[in-house]
Amino acid sequence: MSxxxxxxxxxxxxxxxxxxxxLEEYAKRLKAEYExxxxxxxxxxxxxxxxxxxxxxxxxxxxxDDFERALNQKDHEKSFYDGVKLIYKKLLNTLEKEGLSKIQxxxxxxxxxxxxxERVETDDVEEYTILxxxxxxxxxxxxxxxxxxxxxxxxxxxxxxEPPDKKE
Numbered sequence: 001m002s003x004x005x006x007x008x009x010x011x012x013x014x015x016x017x018x019x020x021x022x023l024e025e026y027a028k029r030l031k032a033e034y035e036x037x038x039x040x041x042x043x044x045x046x047x048x049x050x051x052x053x054x055x056x057x058x059x060x061x062x063x064x065d066d067f068e069r070a071l072n073q074k075d076h077e078k079s080f081y082d083g084v085k086l087i088y089k090k091l092l093n094t095l096e097k098e099g100l101s102k103i104q105x106x107x108x109x110x111x112x113x114x115x116x117x118e119r120v121e122t123d124d125v126e127e128y129t130i131l132x133x134x135x136x137x138x139x140x141x142x143x144x145x146x147x148x149x150x151x152x153x154x155x156x157x158x159x160x161x162e163p164p165d166k167k168e
Contacts, residue, residue, distance in 0.1 A: 056098060063091045103137035103148045105130055113137060115147040121156040129153045 001009075070083035092102075103113045109128040120131055130150045137148030 059094050059098070060091070063087060063094060066090065099141040100145075101139050103139060103144070105133050105137075105148055105150065109150065109152045113144060113147055114150045114152075116152040117149045118151040119154045120151055122153050123156060125153045127153060127155050 066083070066087045070080060070087060073080055073083060092100075105114070107129055108126075109116060109130055114130065114137065117134060122131075125131070129152070131153050132151040133148055134151065135146075135149040137144065138146045
């Protein structure tokens with residue numbers, strides 16, 4: 001190999017080393033920018049959640065005031081009941097405006113929207129008919145937050161059958 005070729009290779013090697021250093025610095029800058037971006041997105045997300053909560057809380061404060069006024073009433077029970085009922089309606093209305101909805105309880109049990117907390121043996125209605133709503137269920141923009149707790153009709157067992165939860 002001639003001196004010129006060695007010199008050319010050496011120069012090319014130095015150029016490649018310099019290019020490598022530049023790319024390495026560029027990668028470090030990109031990594032730092034990405035980390036800063038992630039931190040900024042996380043900060044914005046926290047701020048967005050804080051603002052959303054602040055907005056909802058500000059909507060609930062007047063209802064809290066209404067409860068306080070109702071609790072401070074000294075007159076008879078009917079006006080207290082009426083006041084609490086009015087506050088309930090106001091709270092439900094406020095939450096519905098924000099996307100909350102009560103789960104409508106139909107005739108038949110739906111495991112995606114209902115929680116059967118009691119089974120009642122009866123032949124009076126079809127099996128899996130909801131007999132009673134014990135606690136309302138709620139959805140938020142279509143997503144179930146809390147299933148409705150219900151009593152459900154089941155077919156009566158024959159005298160010699162064990163309950164389903166007693167079988168082994």
